[in-house]
Amino acid sequence: MLNYRIVALLILLTSVISPLAFQWFTHPDGSWLRPYVAWLLLIVSSALVYRRRRRRGQV
Numbered sequence: 001m002l003n004y005r006i007v008a009l010l011i012l013l014t015s016v017i018s019p020l021a022f023q024w025f026t027h028p029d030g031s032w033l034r035p036y037v038a039w040l041l042l043i044v045s046s047a048l049v050y051r052r053r054r055r056r057g058q059v
Contacts, residue, residue: 025034 021038024030025038
């Protein structure tokens with residue numbers, strides 16, 4: 001079941017955070033591991049969502 005409030009919140013957060021994250025990634029004085037940290041956060045959050053859905057029996 002699709003929860004439209006969560007989707008709307010994700011779209012809003014993405015539109016606000018994307019420009020800031022892009023500037024953070026491409027800052028010349030930044031660390032080389034910044035993009036990897038972002039990917040790690042994405043993977044961990046996806047695993048947590050999958051784990052929660054699996055417990056509920058929705059997968």
